[in-house]
Amino acid sequence: MPKVGMEPIRRRQLIQATMEAIDEAGLADATVIRIARRAGVSAGIISHYFGGKDGLLEATMRQILHDLGEAVATRRAALGRAEPRAHLEAIIDGNFDRSQVSGPVAKTWLAFWASSMHKPTLQRLQSVNDRRLYSNLCHQFRRCLPRDEARRAAQGLAAMIDGLWLRGALAPEGLDVAQARRLAYDYLDQQLAREPALA
């Protein structure tokens, strides 16, 4: 059924199938045959479009990071120069979106997280994303807290977000998004309450 312009279609299908395969069997057992079968194509097509299995895995991680960045950016775009609290809440909401989207994404994310410790390519992607989260948080906290307190608050909130999400990815029943948001908001409130005001 070869039609012209299949590349973007196949790429999307294979990336989606990769997440499903990792969700189903784990990264170690997500073989090219398993992924290809899920996408309804043959194994050889992976090398054709991604240069090999590693290329597909990297593309999949890029997709997840892209979606995450977009989930945050979309929510913040509507805010303009709103209060810091609104921006910080948007960052929290955006970060818990990735779990809301699906269980496969969460498990794939954690699998890549572990894998990135020993694969320089993935590590770079992960590091860039991490720094972006910290930088965004820090910048907003700076609008109402002194420098050192802002840094501390940003690190604490980043850890809280990652921790909640990590525990959610591992729990058989998945992440309780409403509760996770409540705990993150709670932490946020306490950090913002440190300084009475700063007109």
Add this chain to the structure above:
Amino acid sequence: MPKVGMEPIRRRQLIQATMEAIDEAGLADATVIRIARRAGVSAGIISHYFGGKDGLLEATMRQILHDLGEAVATRRAALGRAEPRAHLEAIIDGNFDRSQVSGPVAKTWLAFWASSMHKPTLQRLQSVNDRRLYSNLCHQFRRCLPRDEARRAAQGLAAMIDGLWLRGALAPEGLDVAQARRLAYDYLDQQLAREPALA
């Protein structure tokens, strides 16, 4: 050099070598040959003492969980009926001990964490440990907070601990234990400040 009573020695050597191999190359590339070479023995000995590679991996995770439990228990044993805050601080300190011990342990822990999503045996071990942490935290918070608030504080602190440790395991420079403790203590203080007192 076969001497009698080698079993406990070899088991310890191989478990240690497993952590080092995972630290060095990741779980995926921690082959039996690599592990055996690190321990200074041949590959076959792994099947002899652990029944196979899976048995060795399970034993390694058990060792890590055991050490963690002991690190917490040791610190709490000296406290007796001390204030809840002292017990909670001991739990925090004990949990950050596992990173203090070495980088290999942290990376192995994260590798198992990801792997446990698809290996029932590891999942059970991980789940038991998780519930113990939550249960311990919840019990201490109950001594000075109402039920719902205690649960929330326990879940928040557990997420904070895991998040700090997770980010530490991934950071190239490792976990800054002093700073992690500061952030966890900080969260603890805020939770305990919710209720003025409860004589």
Add this chain to the structure above:
DNA sequence: TTTTATTGATTGAACGTTCAATAAAAATAT
């Protein structure tokens, strides 16, 4: 007819496991 997309059998490398062979220590007999 030419181009584009896809297949799937094949290849070679790497893995975990097995097991007959070996060697050192311990036990026993001399």
Add this chain to the structure above:
DNA sequence: ATATTTTTATTGAACGTTCAATCAATAAAA
């Protein structure tokens, strides 16, 4: 003490399996 036997610990080559990658063959669309 010394020699012999038994036990225990260990090796490493061989085996079967599994995987990712390759590429000649194929088929549909342009």
